[in-house]
Each structure stands twice: as structure tokens, then as C-alpha cells.
Amino acid sequence: MDLIPKNVSLENFFNENINMKCDIYEKDDKYFIEADLPGVSKENINISYSKGYLNIKTTQKDEVQEENKTYIRRERNYKKLERSFYVGDIEETKIKATYKDGILNVTIPKQKDNNTNKRISID
Secondary structure (H helix, E strand, O other): OOOOOOOOOHHHHOOOOOOOOEEEEEEOOEEEEEEEOOOOOHHHEEEEEEOOEEEEEEEEEEOOOOOOOOOOOOOOEEEEEEEEEEOOOEOHHHOEEEEEOOEEEEEEEEOOOOOOOOOOOOO
């Protein structure tokens, strides 16, 4: 009997925060992304938009400094998470983000279509 599922490596098995779990939904004229980032400092979150993609990247280094101990083994935790979402043409300057209690909320206004049915003349 296997104790570890077949498609899980030992490295990933012991890392609890291997994935950035996200909920993505659309309402009215906006997209919403809710990303779970427990234990990540706000300063370590980078959100960018380029060529139709919204990118969320985080890095977090957890290291405990304890003096007056002789270590046999000492571990550090370094997390680097990254997700990209295709959102197409949006109003880039109006993207809003908040971070509270380990949850990142990003609101992305859709690009307003001025002429949805544009007639193209034939030469």
C-alpha cells in the first residue's frame, strides 16, 4: 500500500503552500480574482499586467534566528509562487488590489467597447 499518491513528488508532499489557490469570476463589467496567500507579507506580492495577462508573483523567506543553540538540523522555508491569468484588453490604470487576512483581492475593469460592430468596407 502506497502512503503517497502516485502523482505527488516527495518535495511537493512536504510543502503545504505549493500552489496559489485562486477563485476567478466575472460580474457586470469587471473580473475578480481572489488568491489565498497565507503567511505572505504584502510587501512580497507583485502584481503586473502585460500583453493581456495579469501576473501575480510572491516570494517569502521564513527563517527563525535562535541564539544559544547547537543545531543538528536547521531548516528554512522559501516560497515562490506565480500565476498568470489571461484577461485580454482591460482598463489597466483602473486595476485595484487589496490584501487582508492572507487573501489577495484583485478587481479588473473590462475595456469598454466603443464600436462592437465595426463595418469593414470591401475594396
